[in-house]
Amino acid sequence: MKNDAVWVDARITRTEMVADGVRRIEFAAPSPLPAFDPGSHIAVRAAIAGGHAIRTYSCLPDAAPGHVAVAVKLHPNSRGGSRFMFGLVPGDQVRITTPQNRFELSWRAPDYLLLAGGIGITPILGMAAALAGRGARVRVAYGGQSLDAMPFVEPLRVLLGDRLALYPQDQGSMIDLDAAIAGLSPDGEVYICGPLPMLEVAKSAWARAGRASSRFRYEVFGDTGRFTETPFTVRVAGYGVEVTVPPDRSLLDALDDAGIPMIHDCRRGECGLCAVEVLDHQGPIDHRDVFLSDAEKREGTKLCACVSRIAGGHAVIDTGYRP
Incomplete structure (x- = not known):
């Protein structure tokens, strides 16, 4: 686990919509930002409600050298972070950390199953690119509200071909977690990022399969729960x-x-x-x-x-x- 991040002044160099309600934002700092491993994230000091709060976002693998990029979904019940991020434009200044990683690939497994729900594709995209680049056996199962709301589908198709399975909910499509896990070798590993209900279902499926908990790695968003946000x-x-x-x-x-x-x-x-x-x-x-x-x-x-x-x-x- 790498926790040696430092705060730096960064400048927005580029923003673009990459799916319905999802914006890609790229940052540069006065000195080139360090290279980072798949699964890394940055923290951003967001101006919210007259004060400041810290929000974290996974790093994308396609930023220019020395830059870092994230993808942000505009949440209808946002605590202010996604609204702040959507308000940023090229040239704006913001405080960010250098990349740090709490969701590291082990590089030890014979094969990998990567599971993503919605904006949870952001750390999974870098993992898929790194594993495919090393010739590892990797499959990605990616669910979302609709294809239009699922970012990075085309890059993943180019990267993975038939090793990518898409599950848009508006088409009645759901990931069969038991079947997906059954396709892993005994020492295979799962990496999952998505809303809490998805994680809980996946953890139950992993336990039913009698798999080792050490080979189930996850990251979740802290803004999804069982109830709508109320005071x-x-x-x-x-x-x-x-x-x-x-x-x-x-x-x-x-x-x-x-x-x-x-x-x-x-x-x-x-x-x-x-x-x-x-x-x-x-x-x-x-x-x-x-x-x-x-x-x-x-x-x-x-x-x-x-x-x-x-x-x-x-x-x-x-x-x-x-x-």
Whole structure:
């Protein structure tokens, strides 16, 4: 895992629509940005609601040398990140990190199954290109709302031919995960990026197949859950304050705005550093992280503040700190 990223001033050099609701954005820095491995991402300092928040985006493999490019989907229930990114135009300045990687290829497997849902194709595209370039056995199963809303279909077709399978939902097409996994050799590996429900179904299929958990690698978006984003409130034990979390802000951001000290890192629901204790809650907890176990989520006593929410209710939480 590479976490040695540094913040730099970057300039937007190019933007273009690459699918319905999906924009590709390319950045350059005063000094050439370092090369990066498939699965890498950058963090962007986004101006949101009069303040700033950190958003992360996977790196595409087709940027000019020394540049970095990402693809961003404009979400109808955006917390502000995608709206900010869609407002950028060539010449704009923005703070970004150099690429870092929490979703690395192992390069050890005899064959690979890459699974993508919607904008989750962004890290998968680089993996597919790298594996195909080395002559590895690789298949990609790619689902989305419609072909028009699925970016990078044509480059993938050129790259993979019949090793690419497309599953547009508007055509009634769904990935048969059990069959896809069955086509892997015993030591084959899966890499998946997509919404949380897709990941959960894939994890269940992997477990049913009796596969080793170490050969199932994943990355998810922290903005997809079981409930639509609605406002909720939390009372923070020990501080005597109540914080309102609007639909377009995370609990972590709202706590930060209120001056509540928090430890955090990934902001993607992966590391667990921002987890808070839930002492009481009215309204279901919409767990959107991949850090807590299924048992912990069922207990309902913890919540990852960077991505998870209370669905239209109220909670009493303990951050572990005292003023």
